[in-house]
Amino acid sequence: MSEKRIRVPFDPGAAESLKSGDTVLLSGTIYTARDAAHKRMAEQLENGEALPVDLEGQVIYYVGPTPARPGEVIGSAGPTTSSRMDAYTPALLSHGLKGMIGKGYRSREVIDAIQKNNAVYMVAIGGTGALLARKITASALVAYEDLGTEAIRRLEVEDFPCIVINDSEGNDFYESSQQSFSND
Amino acid sequence: MKVIQYTEIVDEVSRICQEANFDLAEDVVNAFKESVKTESSAAGKSILNQLIENADIATSNRVPMCQDTGVSVFLVKLGQDCHITGGRLEDAINEGVRKGYDEGYLRYSIVDDPITRKNTGDNTPAVIHIELVEGDTLDVQMSAKGGGAENMSAMKMLTPSAGLDGVKDFIMKTVKEAGPNACPPLVVGIGIGGNFEVAPYLAKKSLFRPVGERHPDKDIAALEMELHEAVNRLGIGPQGLGGDTTALDIKVETAPCHIAALPVAVNLNCHASRHKHFVI
Numbered sequence: 145m146s147e148k149r150i151r152v153p154f155d156p157g158a159a160e161s162l163k164s165g166d167t168v169l170l171s172g173t174i175y176t177a178r179d180a181a182h183k184r185m186a187e188q189l190e191n192g193e194a195l196p197v198d199l200e201g202q203v204i205y206y207v208g209p210t211p212a213r214p215g216e217v218i219g220s221a222g223p224t225t226s227s228r229m230d231a232y233t234p235a236l237l238s239h240g241l242k243g244m245i246g247k248g249y250r251s252r253e254v255i256d257a258i259q260k261n262n263a264v265y266m267v268a269i270g271g272t273g274a275l276l277a278r279k280i281t282a283s284a285l286v287a288y289e290d291l292g293t294e295a296i297r298r299l300e301v302e303d304f305p306c307i308v309i310n311d312s313e314g315n316d317f318y319e320s321s322q323q324s325f326s327n328d
Numbered sequence: 329m330k331v332i333q334y335t336e337i338v339d340e341v342s343r344i345c346q347e348a349n350f351d352l353a354e355d356v357v358n359a360f361k362e363s364v365k366t367e368s369s370a371a372g373k374s375i376l377n378q379l380i381e382n383a384d385i386a387t388s389n390r391v392p393m394c395q396d397t398g399v400s401v402f403l404v405k406l407g408q409d410c411h412i413t414g415g416r417l418e419d420a421i422n423e424g425v426r427k428g429y430d431e432g433y434l435r436y437s438i439v440d441d442p443i444t445r446k447n448t449g450d451n452t453p454a455v456i457h458i459e460l461v462e463g464d465t466l467d468v469q470m471s472a473k474g475g476g477a478e479n480m481s482a483m484k485m486l487t488p489s490a491g492l493d494g495v496k497d498f499i500m501k502t503v504k505e506a507g508p509n510a511c512p513p514l515v516v517g518i519g520i521g522g523n524f525e526v527a528p529y530l531a532k533k534s535l536f537r538p539v540g541e542r543h544p545d546k547d548i549a550a551l552e553m554e555l556h557e558a559v560n561r562l563g564i565g566p567q568g569l570g571g572d573t574t575a576l577d578i579k580v581e582t583a584p585c586h587i588a589a590l591p592v593a594v595n596l597n598c599h600a601s602r603h604k605h606f607v608i
């Protein structure tokens with residue numbers, strides 16, 4: 145377990161270097177997408193269409209931010225529950241996606257797909273959208289504008305704090321960390 | 329008889345919708361501070377401190393503490409000697425939500441249809457529960473209820489032979505399965521008894537009681553404390569990353585029920601337990 149500063153999108157080999165339990169500070173570019181955007185991306189893949197974003201090496205942040213006040217970059221912007229994206233995730237991983245930021249458990253299929261594709265699943269602290277918004281320095285609409293808060297946005301982040309849950313070796317930090325405190 | 333203006337309700341509702349999202353209530357902030365003292369996980373302590381910092385930023389910058397500004401849920405106690413003029417009470421509440429979510433730059437999180445799913449674009453309709461009471465005051469409690477914790481809530485029609493042990497098992501199972509998804513530390517609301525629709529309503533209602541306040545009935549109060557300790561022994565901890573603070577509090581409400589039934593509902597609330605109140 146250690147704290148690592150990492151550039152995103154990931155350089156080759158960078159996602160694999162992150163281990164379950166690591167604290168990571170991400171800087172660079174990430175993309176937002178949640179339920180409705182995932183559904184639409186899955187439909188596009190099914191129809192053989194190109195995705196609005198080239199996912200190679202990229203990180204998706206599961207977030208639906210609140211509107212920015214005038215003069216602000218973004219409103220509140222914390223993670224949403226990742227499991228709702230599980231059904232769509234293996235397909236995106238096989239199209240080059242390397243990292244995801246959300247909160248909560250992933251399915252067995254997703255954990256396996258993360259390992260197979262040398263990717264990484266990280267969490268940010270759920271319910272700290274005011275704090276996390278301070279680590280976002282720019283936000284631009286990329287696709288699916290009609291989805292409102294669920295549209296895809298490109299975010300510039302600086303030292304965005306995450307914790308690695310599922311790594312490319314198949315480890316699960318939720319499992320190991322909860323076990324050490326359970327007196328059940 | 330007291331006359332209450334429609335517009336007065338709209339303005340008050342708008343105000344508390346915003347305050348609920350910007351100003352975390354003191355009972356919750358105090359619970360964070362108390363938990364920092366007892367939490368034995370270093371990561372857990374750090375998370376609790378970040379929750380306190382997040383609440384401070386939200387208050388001073390007028391930015392929602394969480395981006396999920398929720399379903400707007402209202403518990404209304406309407407004194408039967410009140411006379412509301414200028415429009416319907418429900419309309420006034422929905423108009424207040426529309427105004428508050430717009431002026432406060434809050435997120436619109438409601439879709440018009442569960443299957444076709446088009447965003448209504450103003451966070452209405454609100455969920456409104458109205459009770460008629462004695463007197464001439466209008467008492468309105470509002471909660472911004474996030475989807476993450478609501479999705480992990482559960483209800484079960486147990487039968488009498490399951491007894492209190494069956495109830496406890498179901499509560500533990502629900503909290504365990506929720507794990508990090510419901511954004512612990514949680515406030516756990518429990519409804520026991522009533523029938524298929526009453527138990528979840530009791531659970532929801534219990535979440536409006538301040539964190540740290542015990543039920544007036546001493547047997548229920550003892551059950552709340554016992555359950556709180558048991559839940560914190562699960563080890564889930566803040567954000568499910570291990571620790572002693574899985575729940576900030578547990579609330580129990582009960583109601584009479586059928587001789588054949590033992591309904592139990594567990595309504596989870598996340599640490600962003602946002603509730604505000606006004607009285608006219």
Ligand code: SF4
Nearest residue numbers: 271394474476511598
């Ligand atoms: S569960 Fe609560 S704290 Fe977590 S994201 Fe949803 S509303 Fe926010």
